[in-house]
Amino acid sequence: MKSVCTSVKDRTLVVVSGFVALLVVFSCYLVYYSASFYGINETGDEVKENLARTEQRMATIEGCITDSNDDRITYAEKPNQPAACMHLSYGQLIGYNSLTYGKYGLRRTFEKELFTGDKDHHGATLKLTTVNRLQDAAYEEIKGTEGCVVILENATGRILALATACPGLEFDVNHVGKTVKAFDSSGYDGAWIQNWSKKLAPGSTMKPVTATLVYDENRSEEVYDDTGSEKIGGYVFHNAGGAVNGRITLKKAVVKSCNTYFSHMADEIGSFKLQERAEAFYIGKELELDFCTIRSEHNLTHSTTEEIAAAGIGQGKLLLTPMNMALIAQTIANGGAVKKPYLIDSIYTPQGFLYQGKTEVLGRACAEETAAYVADAMREAAVSYGIDKNLGIHAKTGTAQVNGTHRASFISFNDSYTVCIVENHTSKAGRNLAPKAVRLYKVLESL
Amino acid sequence: MKKAIQDTGLFLVLNAVFVVLLVLFAMNRNLTNEMLAIFFPMLIVTSGALLYTGYYDGDMLTAMSAALLLEIGQMTQVLIFGEGGLPLKSKVLLLAAPLVGAIGVWLISWLETKDFSNAAVGQTYLLISTGMLAFVLLVLLVFGKEKNGTKAWIEAGGFSIQPTEFLKPLYVLFHAVLWSSCRNRQKSFLLSAGLTVMVAMLLLLINELGTLLVILLLWIILHFIFSDKPVYSVTALLGTVTAVLSGYGILSFIHSRVVRLSEMGEEINGALFRLNTIYRKLHDRIMIVFDEEQLFSNADYRNGDGYQFYKAREMILKGGLFGSMSSTHVPVEDSDYAFVGLILRCGVVFAIVVLVLFFVIFYRTVMKSVHIDNPFKSVMMTGASLSLILPTFINVMGTTNFSFMTGICIPFLSNGGTSMLLTTFYIMLLLWGTCDRRPDLNGRFVRNHAKPKIQPEDVPFTR
Numbered sequence: 001m002k003s004v005c006t007s008v009k010d011r012t013l014v015v016v017s018g019f020v021a022l023l024v025v026f027s028c029y030l031v032y033y034s035a036s037f038y039g040i041n042e043t044g045d046e047v048k049e050n051l052a053r054t055e056q057r058m059a060t061i062e063g064c065i066t067d068s069n070d071d072r073i074t075y076a077e078k079p080n081q082p083a084a085c086m087h088l089s090y091g092q093l094i095g096y097n098s099l100t101y102g103k104y105g106l107r108r109t110f111e112k113e114l115f116t117g118d119k120d121h122h123g124a125t126l127k128l129t130t131v132n133r134l135q136d137a138a139y140e141e142i143k144g145t146e147g148c149v150v151i152l153e154n155a156t157g158r159i160l161a162l163a164t165a166c167p168g169l170e171f172d173v174n175h176v177g178k179t180v181k182a183f184d185s186s187g188y189d190g191a192w193i194q195n196w197s198k199k200l201a202p203g204s205t206m207k208p209v210t211a212t213l214v215y216d217e218n219r220s221e222e223v224y225d226d227t228g229s230e231k232i233g234g235y236v237f238h239n240a241g242g243a244v245n246g247r248i249t250l251k252k253a254v255v256k257s258c259n260t261y262f263s264h265m266a267d268e269i270g271s272f273k274l275q276e277r278a279e280a281f282y283i284g285k286e287l288e289l290d291f292c293t294i295r296s297e298h299n300l301t302h303s304t305t306e307e308i309a310a311a312g313i314g315q316g317k318l319l320l321t322p323m324n325m326a327l328i329a330q331t332i333a334n335g336g337a338v339k340k341p342y343l344i345d346s347i348y349t350p351q352g353f354l355y356q357g358k359t360e361v362l363g364r365a366c367a368e369e370t371a372a373y374v375a376d377a378m379r380e381a382a383v384s385y386g387i388d389k390n391l392g393i394h395a396k397t398g399t400a401q402v403n404g405t406h407r408a409s410f411i412s413f414n415d416s417y418t419v420c421i422v423e424n425h426t427s428k429a430g431r432n433l434a435p436k437a438v439r440l441y442k443v444l445e446s447l
Numbered sequence: 448m449k450k451a452i453q454d455t456g457l458f459l460v461l462n463a464v465f466v467v468l469l470v471l472f473a474m475n476r477n478l479t480n481e482m483l484a485i486f487f488p489m490l491i492v493t494s495g496a497l498l499y500t501g502y503y504d505g506d507m508l509t510a511m512s513a514a515l516l517l518e519i520g521q522m523t524q525v526l527i528f529g530e531g532g533l534p535l536k537s538k539v540l541l542l543a544a545p546l547v548g549a550i551g552v553w554l555i556s557w558l559e560t561k562d563f564s565n566a567a568v569g570q571t572y573l574l575i576s577t578g579m580l581a582f583v584l585l586v587l588l589v590f591g592k593e594k595n596g597t598k599a600w601i602e603a604g605g606f607s608i609q610p611t612e613f614l615k616p617l618y619v620l621f622h623a624v625l626w627s628s629c630r631n632r633q634k635s636f637l638l639s640a641g642l643t644v645m646v647a648m649l650l651l652l653i654n655e656l657g658t659l660l661v662i663l664l665l666w667i668i669l670h671f672i673f674s675d676k677p678v679y680s681v682t683a684l685l686g687t688v689t690a691v692l693s694g695y696g697i698l699s700f701i702h703s704r705v706v707r708l709s710e711m712g713e714e715i716n717g718a719l720f721r722l723n724t725i726y727r728k729l730h731d732r733i734m735i736v737f738d739e740e741q742l743f744s745n746a747d748y749r750n751g752d753g754y755q756f757y758k759a760r761e762m763i764l765k766g767g768l769f770g771s772m773s774s775t776h777v778p779v780e781d782s783d784y785a786f787v788g789l790i791l792r793c794g795v796v797f798a799i800v801v802l803v804l805f806f807v808i809f810y811r812t813v814m815k816s817v818h819i820d821n822p823f824k825s826v827m828m829t830g831a832s833l834s835l836i837l838p839t840f841i842n843v844m845g846t847t848n849f850s851f852m853t854g855i856c857i858p859f860l861s862n863g864g865t866s867m868l869l870t871t872f873y874i875m876l877l878l879w880g881t882c883d884r885r886p887d888l889n890g891r892f893v894r895n896h897a898k899p900k901i902q903p904e905d906v907p908f909t910r
Contacts, residue, residue, distance in 0.1 A: 009817045011672045012829070016810055022840060023806055027799045029849055034763045034795045051761055099776055102754040297710075317710065403716075 054099075057115035063123030065094055065106065065114075067132045068158075068345055074107075079121055084174055087132050089139030091171030091179075092164045092194050101180045105194070109291055113347050113354060124354055127345040129158035137443045139163040141436040145423050148195035150326040150341075151440065152418040156359045157330070157339035160417065160444070164195035167425070197294055199319035200424060203398030204257045205409045206283075206314030208328055211254050211374045212336075212366040213277045214265050220250040220373065230260035233306040237263040237313070240399070254377035255384055257397070259313045266312020271300035274311060280365040281328055282338060283320060290344045290357060294323045314398055325398075325411050326420035332375050332394070333413035335368040337361055375413075382412065385434045393441060397430025412437050417444050452498070492545055493517060496878065506881035509811045512804045513874045519801055520859035523789045527781045527862075540864045544871035551616075551872040552879050558620075559824050569628025576621040577642060583610045583617065584649035591653055598653035609865040611658040614646065616869065618662055619830025622669055627823040636679045639666070640686070647690075654725060657853035661837050663687050668833055673826060698726035732851040739848055759784055759846055762791040770794035783852075785860040786843045801860075802843065809836040812877040819880070828880040831873045 062076040062083040073090050076083035082098065085091070095105015097115070106126065107114060114123040138149035138161040151161040172179045214220060228244035230237045239245070239259050245252065253261035266274055275298065279285050284298030297319040300308055310316030323341065331338050340360040347355040365371075378394035387393050395412035409422045410433035419440050421433045493514035500510040521541070563569045587610055591598035599611045621642060629635040643666050650659040670683040705723040735756050749757045758777035762784075765771050770793040780788045790798045809832050816828035838855045845852040856863040858870040 007675065008672055008825075012813055012817050015668055015672060016813060019806060019809065019836065019840075023802060026840075026844060026849055027802070030763075030790075030795050030799065030847060031768070033847060033849075034767055034790065051765055054761075101778070102751075 053112075053115075056117070057111075059121055060115050060117035061122050062097070062107075063114040064125045065090075066125060066127050067130045067135070068128065068160075069131065070127070071132050073128070073132065079117075082174075082176070087136060088170065088172060088174075089136045089163055090130075091173050093162055094173060096173045096176045096179075098176050101176050106291060110344075110347070118349050118351065120350075122349070124347050124349045126347050129153075129160065129343055129345045129357065130162065131160055131447060134440070134443055134447065135161045135163060137161075138440060139165065141421065141440065142423065144168065146195065146425050147421065147423040148198070148322040149422075149440070150196055150322050150418075150420040151444070152326055152330050152341055154330055154333045154339075154413060154416055154418055157341045158345075158357075158359075159341050159343045161440075162196055162343065194292075195422065195424070196323045197292055197321050198424070199295070199297060199321055200407050200409075200422065201400035201402060202314040202318065202320040202325055202409060203400035203407065203430065204259075204314055205325050205328065205396055205398035205411050205430070206312075206318060206320070207254060207257060207262055208332055208374050208378060208396055208411075209278055209281050209283065210262050210266055210274070210312045211250060211377065212332075212370045213269060213273060214250050214262075215370045215373050216366060217269055217273075219265065223247050223249055224253070224261050224264060226258055226260050228260065230264050230309075232263055232267050232309040233304055235306040235309075237309065251373075251377045251380065254374065254396070255380045257381075262313045263309035267305055267309040269312075271303055271308045271311075274308065275300045277365070278311075280338070280363065281324075281331055282362065283318075283324055283328075287323070287327070287340075289323075289340070290342050294321050296320045296324045315400065322409070322420055322422040325409055325422065326418055329394075329396075329411040329413045329420060330418040331365050332371050332378065333415075333418055334371075336364050336366040336371040338363050338365050378412075382434075385431045387434055387438060391438065391441060393438070395434065395437070397433070399429045399431075408433055410434060410437055414441060417441070419444075496545075496875075500878050500882065503882035505878050506811050506815060509808050509881055510878055512807045512811075513878070516801065516804050516808075516859040519789075519804075520785075520861075523785055523792075523860050524781060524862050526792045527785065527788045540867050544868050545875070547868050548871035548875040552875045555827060555876060556879065558624075559821060561823075563624055563627035563823060566628070569624060572624045573621065573628065573638070576617055576624055580614060580617045580621065580642070580646060581649075583613055584646065584653075586610060587653050588649065599655045599658070606864070609863065611650070611653075611655050612863075612865040612869045614650075614658060615661060615665065615834045616831070616872070618642075618646065618665060619669075619827060619834065622673075622830065623823045623826035626673055626826055627821075632674070632676060632679065636670075636674070636682070639670070640683075651694075654721075656725075656729070657841070657855035660841060660853055661834070661855065663691075664837050665830065665833055669826070669830060672829060695729070698722060698729065702726040702730075729851075732853075736848055736851050754778070755784070756848060756852070759787045760848065762787050763795070763847060766791040766794050768794050768796050770797065781862040782856055783842070783854055783861070784846050785862065786857050787846045789860060790847075798843075802839070805836060805839045805858075808832070808874075808877065812881060815881045824880060828877060831876045831880075835870065835873050835877075 058080045061079050062074070062081070064075050064083070065073040067073060073087050074083035074085045074094060082096065085094065093105055095103070095107045097103045097107040097111055103111060110126055114126060117123055134151060138151060141147075142149055142163060142165045144167060145165055146167050147165050149161055149163045150159070152158065153160055166183075169182055170179075171183075225247050226239070226245040228239055228242060237259050240257065243256065243258075245256050245258050245261075248256065248258060248261060250261075252258075275284065278298045282294075283296050285296075287294040287296075297317065298311065299317070300311055303311070303317070307316045311318045314320075327338065327341065330341075338361065340362050342357045342360070344355065344357045346353055346357060366374075375394050378396050379389075379392075381397075382393045382395035383389050385395060385397065387395065392414045393412050394414070395410065398407075398409040398411075400407040400409075405425045406428060407422070407424050408426050408428045408430045409420070410430050411420045412418070419437045421436055421440075423433065497507070497510050497514065499505070500507060558572070561568055561572065563572065586601065587598060590601055592600045592602050592607070599609050600607050601610060622639060625635050625638060629638070643662065646662055647659055650656070650662070667680070667683050667687055671680040674680050674683075701719065701722045705719055708719075731752055735753060739756075739760075745753075755778055762777055771791060777784045777787060786798065786801075789801065812832045813829055816825045816832070819825040819828065835858050839857055841850075841853055842855050842857040842861075844850040845855070856866040858866065858873070861867075
């Protein structure tokens with residue numbers, strides 16, 4: 001050890017010098033980083049501007065959020081006091097805006113409006129297109145599951161309910177600390193994802209889109225002999241439950257949700273037209289809404305024949321959000337016109353409107369006649385799911401199997417409304433969601 | 448004794464001025480009572496430590512710096528917790544810490560008397576220190592409670608302790624015994640490398656990357672100082688760098704595979720999911736250092752994963768050079784982000800003074816350790832000194848985005864119970880080590896530095 005320590009002092013001095021250098025460099029950096037005047041560093045300037053906004057926010061009473069009937073969803077009485085939420089069914093949608101726990105949901109997106117005070121230090125009121133009673137009912141249908149409900153008004157695109165839930169967790173925005181801790185420690189991967197923008201394998205809810213294309217290709221009456229399997233490329237497609245449907249045309253294929261028929265048609269029609277039609281339904285394209293951007297995945301470029309056929313039946317690389325699925329149903333209901341869903345009815349202060357939402361037609365996905373044909377097929381499908389024909393509901397289900405669990409989806413519409421329900425990681429099939437949808441249509445009728 | 452009383456008196460006079468300034472500062476923030484309640488018992492403790500150090504010719508500058516840091520640390524906590532005051536558990540720990548530290552120092556002074564050059568004694572204590580290290584890590588693996596993705600905590604009876612904090616002194620103890628007992632350099636290097644790999648692997652398993660970083664830096668620096676052959680220090684450095692880069696490469700590969708599987712719609716579970724989480728955590732923390740501007744311009748990142756970094760940035764700007772009265776908060780401000788909390792309230796200039804105090808302790812004690820002829824004590828002192836300064840720099844550089852964030856507490860300032868106990872132990876060990884004369888276990892006075900046997904060519908250190 002003696003020889004080891006011969007030059008210990010020199011080496012120690014080297015280490016000490018290293019720390020001196022580090023201390024000097026770090027101190028200079030700290031002074032630069034904390035520069036409290038503008039123009040020293042750009043990030044600092046931006047942060048300072050945000051700080052000024054935070055100061056203003058702390059002197060402001062958070063603006064109210066209301067539903068379309070002006071019933072309050074959140075309400076605050078004092079500055080720097082979080083607004084109380086009266087309907088926890090809106091939890092994931094409205095989120096929170098906390099100095100300690102950060103920002104989330106609408107209270108993050110519309111922070112500027114909700115927290116910028118007028119002369120009375122009141123933030124603006126955010127009026128949503130939703131209806132509280134319907135929202136609460138929608139949330140009750142999926143509570144305790146990894147589920148989502150999207151309800152749209154066909155004629156306008158107004159979002160009447162937008163509920164999302166997590167298994168075993170309640171998004172209680174009145175107790176943010178508790179909620180954040182519970183979500184963070186739940187170990188549940190999707191806890192912080194609002195399910196309406198969660199990309200999932202859609203399964204057969206994609207078939208109506210493929211069906212519009214088959215119809216436009218004048219192949220709706222073409223008879224296909226379903227033997228229960230269809231080999232495309234190196235992959236054999238089967239029907240759910242091993243069903244064999246025999247000789248069928250397009251309408252029966254929709255009703256029976258025939259995988260072999262749609263994979264065969266998708267393969268024959270080809271990737272270019274399939275992708276073009278999907279994009280007309282805003283699948284694989286960014287859908288910028290007034291409160292978030294919806295992104296789905298549908299890119300058939302460089303795809304194999306198996307992948308193209310799989311996309312035709314809602315499998316393979318195709319990933320859709322529940323909002324996309326709702327839009328498919330709404331487009332069919334509107335005779336092929338794609339109406340942009342919107343959630344913000346208006347933002348206003350006592351001095352006037354800051355923003356007013358309006359109906360916007362994004363384009364036409366298919367001809368009216370095509371949509372009517374597919375709607376008719378979906379009407380028959382709804383009856384096959386056990387829905388009373390007199391209710392006038394058109395529907396299509398989807399069940400994707402991933403790692404032993406199901407992703408069940410149910411898209412439907414009647415003359416006035418579109419209802420889409422999705423449950424992920426469930427043992428249910430899509431058709432098991434039909435009773436939930438029927439209950440929601442009944443609430444819609446009673447509004 | 449007279450000099451000790453003079454030094455302590457001088458410090459207390461200076462300290463009284465400091466405390467008056469602090470109280471004036473606290474009055475502006477309505478924290479006077481809380482501040483006084485904390486400082487009164489603390490002054491008694493620090494006065495005792497100063498008297499002890501002065502009486503045994505210890506390094507008064509180290510003692511004063513430590514006393515000031517202790518006060519500043521508690522002041523920071525009072526400011527962060529505000530009028531509600533410190534949690535009761537923290538107050539209890541504050542009073543219990545000197546007792547635990549004293550027991551630790553007594554154990555080290557007992558070990559110092561052992562003849563490690565005797566092969567049997569050396570091997571016995573090497574086995575004991577290795578066993579204790581392995582025990583701590585295995586207990587964590589089995590009973591550890593996961594917090595923020597790291598399994599570094601054990602909870603019992605309403606208290607939670609962080610056993611990973613004990614790894615640093617145990618790791619240093621192993622090397623102190625090793626270099627005091629093993630004369631075969633190659634063998635001692637291999638033993639040290641073997642232990643480091645074992646500790647590193649187990650720390651990786653519990654995802655405690657902050658402590659792993661401290662252990663690796665301790666390994667490199669201790670080898671650099673105490674290995675007379677450059678081949679060992681160079682091997683330690685290159686080996687660590689290679690292992691770190693390879694590990695990151697493997698994680699990066701796993702991440703790309705996970706991305707591919709996700710694109711194919713497959714669910715990621717188990718080990719793949721866990722390793723991918725580690726990669727993403729590491730990647731984000733590294734990227735924020737290099738691409739702060741772009742990441743902060745993204746509102747999703749700013750309000751999501753990057754929220755803490757962004758809030759810390761805000762607080763530093765808000766604090767500016769001389770502090771502010773703002774009530775901005777960042778999550779875990781009382782522990783990981785205590786330094787940022789201090790900058791917000793007292794400014795960058797004061798924060799740099801705090802860093803200088805840390806450096807004074809490091810410099811004074813590490814230079815004293817050079818002149819100690821007992822290799823066991825010399826390594827223990829250097830290791831303890833490094834165990835204070837390394838987490839300090841890692842924490843302050845991470846929370847201010849100078850380097851990547853690790854989740855390590857800053858000694859004195861952070862409200863970590865285990866960290867507070869260990870910090871007190873380190874300081875008491877360092878003060879004990881700097882004492883030129885001190886009572887041995889039989890109550891007789893011995894001198895540490897009477898004859899510098901380590902470096903005959905150097906002038907002996909005298910006060």
